[in-house]
Amino acid sequence: MEAQQLTTLTGVIDKKMNRQLKQYMDICARCAICKDACHQYVGTGDFTYLPARRAELIRQIYKKYFDKAGRFVPALYEARDPDENLLDELYESTYACTGCRRCMYYCPFSIDTAWILSVAKAILIAAGRGNEMLGQLADAAIFKGDNAAMFEGVMLSGFEDISEEVRAITGNPEHQVHVNKEGADILYVALAGAHSIRPAAVIFEEAGESWTISMFEAANYGYFYGDAEKARLITKRYIDEAKRLGVKEIVVPECGHAYRVAEIFYEAWSGEPMPFKVSHILEKVDEYIKAGRITVDRDKIDGTVTYHDPCQIGRNGGVFDAPRDIVRAVTSRFVELTPNREQQWCCGGGGGIVAMEEFKDVRLKSGGKKVEQLKASGASVLACPCENCRLQIEELNEVHGLGLEVWQVIDLVVAAMPFKATPEADAATM
Amino acid sequence: MDTYLWITSVAGVYVAGVVFVAGIGWRIYEWATTPKSPVRLGMFPKPATTGGRVAKMLTDTLVAPHAARIEPRMWFFAMMFHVAALAAFVGHLRIVQEYPLLPDLLGAEGMNAFAAWAGGIAGTLMMIAVLYWIGRRTFGPFKNLSVPEDYLLLALLLGVIIMGNHMRFFGHVHAAEYREWFQSLLAFRPHVPDAISNSNVGWSLGTHMLFVNALLIYFPFSKLVHTIGSFAANYARSE
Ligand code: HEM
Ligand code: SF4
Ligand code: SF4
Numbered sequence: 001m002e003a004q005q006l007t008t009l010t011g012v013i014d015k016k017m018n019r020q021l022k023q024y025m026d027i028c029a030r031c032a033i034c035k036d037a038c039h040q041y042v043g044t045g046d047f048t049y050l051p052a053r054r055a056e057l058i059r060q061i062y063k064k065y066f067d068k069a070g071r072f073v074p075a076l077y078e079a080r081d082p083d084e085n086l087l088d089e090l091y092e093s094t095y096a097c098t099g100c101r102r103c104m105y106y107c108p109f110s111i112d113t114a115w116i117l118s119v120a121k122a123i124l125i126a127a128g129r130g131n132e133m134l135g136q137l138a139d140a141a142i143f144k145g146d147n148a149a150m151f152e153g154v155m156l157s158g159f160e161d162i163s164e165e166v167r168a169i170t171g172n173p174e175h176q177v178h179v180n181k182e183g184a185d186i187l188y189v190a191l192a193g194a195h196s197i198r199p200a201a202v203i204f205e206e207a208g209e210s211w212t213i214s215m216f217e218a219a220n221y222g223y224f225y226g227d228a229e230k231a232r233l234i235t236k237r238y239i240d241e242a243k244r245l246g247v248k249e250i251v252v253p254e255c256g257h258a259y260r261v262a263e264i265f266y267e268a269w270s271g272e273p274m275p276f277k278v279s280h281i282l283e284k285v286d287e288y289i290k291a292g293r294i295t296v297d298r299d300k301i302d303g304t305v306t307y308h309d310p311c312q313i314g315r316n317g318g319v320f321d322a323p324r325d326i327v328r329a330v331t332s333r334f335v336e337l338t339p340n341r342e343q344q345w346c347c348g349g350g351g352g353i354v355a356m357e358e359f360k361d362v363r364l365k366s367g368g369k370k371v372e373q374l375k376a377s378g379a380s381v382l383a384c385p386c387e388n389c390r391l392q393i394e395e396l397n398e399v400h401g402l403g404l405e406v407w408q409v410i411d412l413v414v415a416a417m418p419f420k421a422t423p424e425a426d427a428a429t430m
Numbered sequence: 431m432d433t434y435l436w437i438t439s440v441a442g443v444y445v446a447g448v449v450f451v452a453g454i455g456w457r458i459y460e461w462a463t464t465p466k467s468p469v470r471l472g473m474f475p476k477p478a479t480t481g482g483r484v485a486k487m488l489t490d491t492l493v494a495p496h497a498a499r500i501e502p503r504m505w506f507f508a509m510m511f512h513v514a515a516l517a518a519f520v521g522h523l524r525i526v527q528e529y530p531l532l533p534d535l536l537g538a539e540g541m542n543a544f545a546a547w548a549g550g551i552a553g554t555l556m557m558i559a560v561l562y563w564i565g566r567r568t569f570g571p572f573k574n575l576s577v578p579e580d581y582l583l584l585a586l587l588l589g590v591i592i593m594g595n596h597m598r599f600f601g602h603v604h605a606a607e608y609r610e611w612f613q614s615l616l617a618f619r620p621h622v623p624d625a626i627s628n629s630n631v632g633w634s635l636g637t638h639m640l641f642v643n644a645l646l647i648y649f650p651f652s653k654l655v656h657t658i659g660s661f662a663a664n665y666a667r668s669e
Contacts, residue, residue, distance in 0.1 A: 020467040020666050022460070027659035030575050033497045033504060047574050056575065069651035078577045101473060108494040108508075109660045110667035112471050268468035318474035342474060 001083045005127070009082045010065045012126045013058075016119045017066070024111045025062045028052060034103035034113065039346045040096060043366035051103035051113040054093040057086055058116050058123075087127055094120040094226075095131050096359050098366075099257075100311035100346035121226020130225055134352050137221035138230045145237035148215060155215055162194050166201045171420035175205040180245070181212035187247040188281070189214040189238045189258070191387055196253045199410040203285055206417065207293040212245060214238045218258035219387075223265065224352030232269035235261055242276055249277040251284055254408055256312030256350065256386035263317065280313065282385060282409055286322035289329050289413075296330050296416040303380035303405070304333045305412075308370075308393065309344040310386035323409055327383050330416040337373045345369040349392025367396040374402055381405045383412055435627055438639040439611070440620045446643035453650025458658065472669040483668040490664040504566070511559035514552040518594075521549050525608040526616070542604050553595040560587050583652060589641035593634050601631035608635075 030052055035041050040049040047053055063070025063079035070079045080086060099114040107113075124130050144151055156179060163176040177197060178184060188204070188211055190196040197213065204211045216237040222230030242250055252258040262278045288294045307327050313319045320341050328334050337344065348366035353359050370393065374382065382404050384390050390406055397404045477483045489495065498505040523529075524545065533541040564584050567576045597603070607625045614621050626632055649655070 017464060018467040019461055019464040020471055020663065022464050023659045023663050026457070026461075027653060027656035027663060029653055029656055030577070030580055031504065031508070032572050032575050033501050035571055036500055047571055050571055050575065052575055076577070076579045076582065104473060104667070106496045106500045108490075108497045109656060109663045110473075110490065111663060112666075115467070115469070115471055264470055268470075315473050318476065320475070 001081050006081060008126050009123050010061065012122045013062060013066065013119060016122055020112070021116065021119065024055070024109075024116055025059050025067070027109055028055065028059070028111055029109075030056070031108070034107050034111075037103045037106040039100070039102070039348050039369050040098070040362060040366040043348070043368045044362055046362075048089060048093050049096060049362070051107075052111075054097060054120070055111070055113045055116040057090045057093065058120055060086070061123075082123060082127070087124065087129055090120050091124055091129055091131075093117075094124060095134075095351075095356060096353060096362055098311070098346050098348065098350035098353055099316075100350055101316055102311070102343075102346055105315060105342060118226060122228075125225070125227055130227070131352075131356060133356055134221050134225035135227075137355065138225045138227065138234065141217070141219075141221060141234045141237075142230060145216065145233065148237075152215070158194070159197075159213060162198050162201060165194070165198055166205060169198075169202055169414070169419060170206060172205070175201070177201045178212040181210075182245050183247075184210045184212040184245060185248050186211040186251050186284075187214055187238065187242045187245060187249070187276075188212070188251045188253070189216065189218040189262075190253045191219055191255055191258075192217045195408070195411075196255075196387070199408065199414040200253065200281060202414050202417070203288065203294060203410060207288040209284075209288075209293075211251075212247070214241055216241065218252045218255055218262075220257060220261045221352065221355070223257060223261055224355075228269050231261070231265065235266050236270070239266070239270075239275070247276065249279060251279050251281050253281055254385035254387065254410060256310040256317070256388060259317045259319070260312045280317070280319050280322070282313075282326060283319060283322045285410060285413055286325050289326060294413075295418060296413060297418055298330060298416070299332055300416045301331055301381060301412060304335055304378060305331045305381040305383055306335050306337055306374070306377045306379035307340075308337060308347060308382060308384045308389060309341055310384070310389045311344070311346050311350055313385060314344055315342045323383070323385060326409055326413060330412050331381075335377050335379055337377050345373060347389045347392045347396075349388045349390075350386070352388075354388050354391045363392065364395065364399060367392060371396055371400050371402065374404060379404070381407060381412075383407055383409050385409050432622070432627060434636045435622045435632060438636040438643065439622060440615065442639060442643040443615055446646040450646040450649055453647075454655075454658070457650050457655050461659070461662070467666070470669050471666050473667060476668050483665065486668055487661060487665040490667065491660050507559045507562045510555050511563075514555040514559070517548065517552040518556065521545065521552065524605050525612045528605070528609065545605060546598065549598050550595075553591060553598055557588070557591045557595060560584060560591060564588070579652060583645075583648070583654065586641050586645040586648070590638060590645060593638035593641060596634045597631045597638060601629065601634065603629050603631055 032052055034051040038049060038051050060078055060080050061082050063077040064074055064081065070077050094117045097114060097117050101112060101114050104110055104112045159177045159179050166175050166177065167173055186209060188200060190200065190213065220231055220234045222234045250262060252262055259280045267274050289296060305327055307324060309320065347370045348363050353363050382393065384393060384406055385408065394406050397406060477486050494505060536544055566572050567580060603626055607623050610623050611626060626635060
């Protein structure tokens with residue numbers, strides 16, 4: 001292959017090299033114990049999606065250019081150049097990966113295949129083969145950060161509309177979505193869309209929280225795209241805002257990766273420690289319920305309720321109990337999916353895959369395990385925090401005719417809260 | 431015979447020993463001098479204390495409970511191999527230095543009978559496990575994932591084990607003679623006792639050592655460095 005391109009691509013590996021990655025490259029036994037951990041491999045039976053195979057493509061380049069034995073006898077490792085053939089397969093296996101890290105959970109050496117694939121994404125981007133859709137969404141988010149004033153009018157009138165809805169729900173004329181409130185305790189970084197702001201605002205206001213809304217979204221397509229610099233710039237938008245407003249804490253919405261980005265990745269991308277406490281909104285809601293700052297009536301919701309652990313919140317974020325305690329507070333008919341918590345099956349919708357039409361087929365097939373689990377639980381209501389999980393499960397729900405109601409957890413909470421307002425107002429929360 | 435034994439069981443052992451030790455040293459140096467991942471790679475639930483993390487790392491590495499849950503059969507054979515390999519390793523220490531206590535308890539005859547049984551069982555279990563691994567790599571996704579390195583290692587292992595078992599099951603040479611040979615190597619005054627070279631297993635010792643040397647030489651440059659790396663990687667899981 002062309003020398004210039006080769007230097008560029010191997011340069012990416014060189015730059016990204018670190019101790020853990022090197023060990024992952026050196027020690028994998030190719031035992032394929034990880035194979036049945038991956039919902040995509042299980043759902044499709046396609047070798048491209050076998051976790052160790054995805055990593056093996058990077059290992060083949062590593063062996064050829066970074067490993068003495070591999071340079072000496074490349075054939076022993078099937079070491080090869082990052083040529084077009086390799087990049088084709090790499091694109092498919094890398095951007096399809098939802099980053100759920102279920103393979104890492106079961107690997108006897110805890111090899112983090114998703115972390116290896118973050119190098120794969122960097123290589124693809126350097127080769128001009130980054131996923132276009134994710135790249136565009138990331139650039140749009142950065143553009144918004146650079147031109148905040150341009151968007152301010154629209155944002156403010158949107159928040160005003162949501163404030164109206166909040167007042168209609170709670171019946172309290174003073175309730176509102178706080179904007180640009182200096183000295184607030186909490187900066188709530190929501191997702192684009194009223195559904196992520198309205199119920200949160202209801203809860204914050206009822207709890208008497210000192211909070212303010214961010215002008216930016218917590219979603220980070222730079223992270224999905226695989227460009228650490230873009231991802232950093234997108235996160236920095238609300239970090240700067242939090243500094244300007246002087247808040248104490250950043251609260252991220254139900255979205256899965258937002259929490260991990262703020263709590264775990266930002267530090268690595270920016271080289272500075274995260275200057276704020278980061279909480280997941282469900283941790284706050286759980287606190288409010290336990291402290292009696294908000295009240296929820298049990299069993300206002302019909303049917304048996306189950307809970308799906310989004311990978312980035314559960315296994316990769318460590319928030320297991322808060323959402324369960326919340327769900328148990330609003331219903332006495334709670335059942336677990338099996339397996340659950342850190343062994344929970346990925347639904348198949350993570351890692352930005354729902355935004356990439358080209359992966360629709362594998363995405364739907366990869367939901368097979370989740371469908372089985374949901375059916376076996378006998379539940380009619382699913383509490384599901386992450387936006388990507390919800391999009392995927394709603395689609396599975398339709399395709400497989402599961403007849404499931406899929407709810408955000410904060411919507412369940414709002415539906416269970418007693419308000420001064422009329423019962424019709426409750427309907428507005430749905 | 432003498433030339434063959436001199437190459438494989440004297441010169442070869444020295445070469446393999448040097449390459450193995452230097453290679454492992456180099457591998458650890460490479461790992462140690464590469465900066466840590468900037469991102470904490472741990473997953474949850476994570477033990478809160480360093481002691482807890484070390485305990486979890488040791489359990490994950492030595493017992494592999496998660497692998498047991500997802501592929502019990504593979505876990506069984508892998509456990510069988512690794513435990514038998516450990517037992518075989520411990521058994522081999524007898525040719526460096528006879529154990530204290532045990533021979534006194536069992537008597538010279540009893541000790542040899544015990545070693546024959548224990549070694550025979552370990553050798554057989556290892557052979558079964560390696561044959562299972564080879565078989566597993568001949569079909570489907572396991573075959574597709576395998577590279578020549580995997581087969582080379584398994585072939586070397588099989589060679590080591592078969593020749594070891596041959597000495598164990600068909601030879602009449604006991605530990606004392608092997609100890610004489612091995613201690614002469616350690617003292618850098620190598621000689622192979624006539625009791626070995628004139629026996630029916632002289633050539634099997636030579637071939638056993640041929641495979642052992644090849645395995646040891648290749649070890650630091652192969653995936654077998656999981657021997658050390660698995661502890662570090664499993665620790666990163668809790669960071
Ligand atoms: C201590 C933690 C260890 C763990 C968790 C571990 C785990 C594994 C696993 C999962 C395999 C894959 C089997 C396959 O090939 O499909 C394997 C293979 C192997 N391990 Fe270990 N191992 C450990 C230590 C060791 C040690 C100390 C040795 C030293 C003799 C060793 C030697 C081997 C060999 C020779 C293989 C076969 C390689 C092959 O399949 O080609 N392992 N090990
Ligand atoms: S389970 Fe781990 S060691 Fe085995 S093939 Fe998969 S990544 Fe490699
Ligand atoms: S992180 Fe998840 S999707 Fe990616 S390879 Fe591992 S199990 Fe499969």
